[in-house]
Amino acid sequence: MAVLPAATDANTRAMTVADTRALRRQERARRSGTAGGRRIGSHVLLIIMAIYFVVPIWWLFVAATKSTGSLFSSPALWFDDPLAFFANVVGLFEHQGGIYWRWLGNSFLYAFSAGLGATIVAVLAGYGFAKYRFRGRTAVFGMILGSVMVPLTALVIPTFMLLSQYGLINTPWAVILPSLLNPFGVYLMRVYTQDAVPDELLEAARIDGAGEWRTFRTIVVPLLRPAIVTVLLLSVVGTWNNFFLPLAVLTNPDLLPVTVGLNRWLALSNAGAGGEQVWNLITSGAFISVVPLLLSFLFLQRYWQGGLTLGSVK
Amino acid sequence: MTTQAVDAPASAPQRPAGGQRRRRSGIERRQNVGWLFIAPFLVVFAAFLVFPLVYAFGMSLFSSTLATGTKFVGIDNYLKAFTDPLFLGGMGRVLLYAIVMIPAQLIVAGVAALLLDTLATWLSKASRLLIFAPYAIPVVIGALMWSFLYSPRFGPASTIFDLFGLDAPNFLSSDNIFFSLVNIVTWQWSGYYMIVIYAALRAIDPAIYEAARIDGASGFQIATRVKVPMISSSMIMVITFALIGTLQFFTEPTVLRSVASGALPADYTPNMYAFALAFSYSQFNYAATIAFSLGILVFLGSFGFLFLTRKQNGLK
Numbered sequence: 001m002a003v004l005p006a007a008t009d010a011n012t013r014a015m016t017v018a019d020t021r022a023l024r025r026q027e028r029a030r031r032s033g034t035a036g037g038r039r040i041g042s043h044v045l046l047i048i049m050a051i052y053f054v055v056p057i058w059w060l061f062v063a064a065t066k067s068t069g070s071l072f073s074s075p076a077l078w079f080d081d082p083l084a085f086f087a088n089v090v091g092l093f094e095h096q097g098g099i100y101w102r103w104l105g106n107s108f109l110y111a112f113s114a115g116l117g118a119t120i121v122a123v124l125a126g127y128g129f130a131k132y133r134f135r136g137r138t139a140v141f142g143m144i145l146g147s148v149m150v151p152l153t154a155l156v157i158p159t160f161m162l163l164s165q166y167g168l169i170n171t172p173w174a175v176i177l178p179s180l181l182n183p184f185g186v187y188l189m190r191v192y193t194q195d196a197v198p199d200e201l202l203e204a205a206r207i208d209g210a211g212e213w214r215t216f217r218t219i220v221v222p223l224l225r226p227a228i229v230t231v232l233l234l235s236v237v238g239t240w241n242n243f244f245l246p247l248a249v250l251t252n253p254d255l256l257p258v259t260v261g262l263n264r265w266l267a268l269s270n271a272g273a274g275g276e277q278v279w280n281l282i283t284s285g286a287f288i289s290v291v292p293l294l295l296s297f298l299f300l301q302r303y304w305q306g307g308l309t310l311g312s313v314k
Numbered sequence: 315m316t317t318q319a320v321d322a323p324a325s326a327p328q329r330p331a332g333g334q335r336r337r338r339s340g341i342e343r344r345q346n347v348g349w350l351f352i353a354p355f356l357v358v359f360a361a362f363l364v365f366p367l368v369y370a371f372g373m374s375l376f377s378s379t380l381a382t383g384t385k386f387v388g389i390d391n392y393l394k395a396f397t398d399p400l401f402l403g404g405m406g407r408v409l410l411y412a413i414v415m416i417p418a419q420l421i422v423a424g425v426a427a428l429l430l431d432t433l434a435t436w437l438s439k440a441s442r443l444l445i446f447a448p449y450a451i452p453v454v455i456g457a458l459m460w461s462f463l464y465s466p467r468f469g470p471a472s473t474i475f476d477l478f479g480l481d482a483p484n485f486l487s488s489d490n491i492f493f494s495l496v497n498i499v500t501w502q503w504s505g506y507y508m509i510v511i512y513a514a515l516r517a518i519d520p521a522i523y524e525a526a527r528i529d530g531a532s533g534f535q536i537a538t539r540v541k542v543p544m545i546s547s548s549m550i551m552v553i554t555f556a557l558i559g560t561l562q563f564f565t566e567p568t569v570l571r572s573v574a575s576g577a578l579p580a581d582y583t584p585n586m587y588a589f590a591l592a593f594s595y596s597q598f599n600y601a602a603t604i605a606f607s608l609g610i611l612v613f614l615g616s617f618g619f620l621f622l623t624r625k626q627n628g629l630k
Contacts (some may be wrong), residue, residue, distance in 0.1 A: 050440070
């Protein structure tokens with residue numbers, strides 16, 4: 001797989017022709033033309049991996065199109081006649097008064113309000129840490145960095161107890177407010193701001209008489225746009241995926257996000273309660289709830305790839 | 315707020331004396347605007363991290379029963395927790411998961427990233443997206459999907475094993491549940507780690523590979539002796555996150571409990587135990603003790619890991 005490097009890699013490497021020729025000769029002599037075979041081997045291994053990762057998603061897609069009967073009787077990885085997807089969607093509107101759609105709406109509400117709030121808070125704090133040298137900055141930032149290692153799920157039960165003191169259990173606030181906490185987002189914003197916002201630009205704005213807030217709004221925010229989108233995406237997905245917190249702080253079925261709601265249907269169906277066995281609704285409901293996330297990851301590739309790696313590559 | 319006597323960075327303006335005070339105070343006031351920018355975060359941080367931790371610690375020092383009411387018991391709850399076979403058993407289990415699961419994820423993610431780094435075809439680009447796709451699925455939905463796939467009633471397992479003339483194992487029995495859970499987590503997270511490692515590989519200067527090739531290194535040798543050591547700081551970051559995540563194991567076993575309750579007791583992991591104590595048995599003081607102890611142990615574990623690897627991780 002290492003042979004003919006200049007030709008195989010997208011980032012064509014800076015090599016002289018003589019270098020390349022010498023290398024090719026050397027490689028050929030040593031391995032006598034096994035290069036093509038090794039690249040095929042690598043591809044095969046990669047494809048086997050891709051199949052392992054994608055088959056369960058394929059299964060979900062197929063299962064979403066089946067009635068409960070065919071879920072049991074037909075081969076798991078292929079479609080069955082007749083397709084029941086639209087019947088399942090209708091079922092989702094009918095079962096328990098269409099509560100599924102309410103759950104989906106709740107997920108959107110929680111994810112976007114918490115995601116937006118967490119992002120605003122993180123952008124402000126990241127900029128504050130990156131561009132101001134106030135006393136105590138290092139100590140406070142060190143504390144925040146250390147808190148990245150505090151396991152957030154260990155906070156769920158204390159948070160539940162605290163929220164119940166203030167009567168916030170079983171309200172949307174019980175999910176949204178704790179989700180505003182995103183120390184890692186602050187870290188990412190600080191790292192990004194340091195490089196993306198030159199100090200000279202801020203000085204120029206100050207000399208021109210712009211106040212600190214105005215400088216931030218009109219000059220800094222546009223420069224930070226790519227990082228803002230990244231942190232927003234990651235916070236929205238984080239809240240959308242959260243399970244432990246809403247499971248602990250919400251019991252009213254009307255307030256559940258779709259993840260907790262579907263888990264409840266799964267538990268009831270497995271318990272074998274006659275009227276509650278809604279396997280087809282679980283699979284089609286799960287599929288519908290996954291589509292927006294898969295699509296947004298597909299279309300926002302640039303951002304999540306940047307965001308997932310921002311903190312790890314120095 | 316503005317006069318905290320903690321170490322100011324060297325570049326911070328010195329406290330001006332006498333005649334300089336008037337001239338410098340404008341700059342100093344401007345630097346203190348920084349507090350206003352971080353204030354919203356500090357409020358959230360105090361309300362949803364510091365306060366719950368303090369509150370949990372406070373609760374863990376008390377005991378509350380119907381018969382005796384609430385009374386101060388000091389560290390009794392901690393003595394009880396660290397001799398409680400259910401808590402210790404759960405801790406042991408998540409440690410075992412960490413030992414098996416983290417290397418499994420790292421190997422899958424590392425191999426995929428190394429392959430992607432050497433191949434740059436449309437096929438490898440498509441594979442990258444497909445391997446990452448499970449990360450875009452909420453953990454609950456992922457676990458729910460696998461609970462169907464594992465099920466002897468719905469799953470494709472029996473069909474696949476029939477092809478080879480074998481009987482499908484019962485993935486949900488107490489013998490197999492450990493690896494069934496390892497598989498779910500590996501499936502869900504390897505793609506994410508792959509992207510992190512892949513990005514680190516892309517950041518390496520290609521000239522280094524040429525030097526290695528000229529020295530006669532094979533592709534495999536370059537991968538194991540050049541690439542892997544050069545991305546060790548990213549690897550350590552990935553391991554730290556995986557460690558923090560694994561010790562808090564909760565969602566997957568909780569979801570699988572509805573299909574495999576026999577193999578998965580309510581105290582399977584420390585988080586599940588704390589949840590059961592709080593919501594099934596209303597033992598809030600003891601639940602707070604368990605949650606707080608778990609938090610401390612995870613913090614110390616990840617901190618200790620970063621300390622042991624301080625040479626490679628690039629953190630000081």
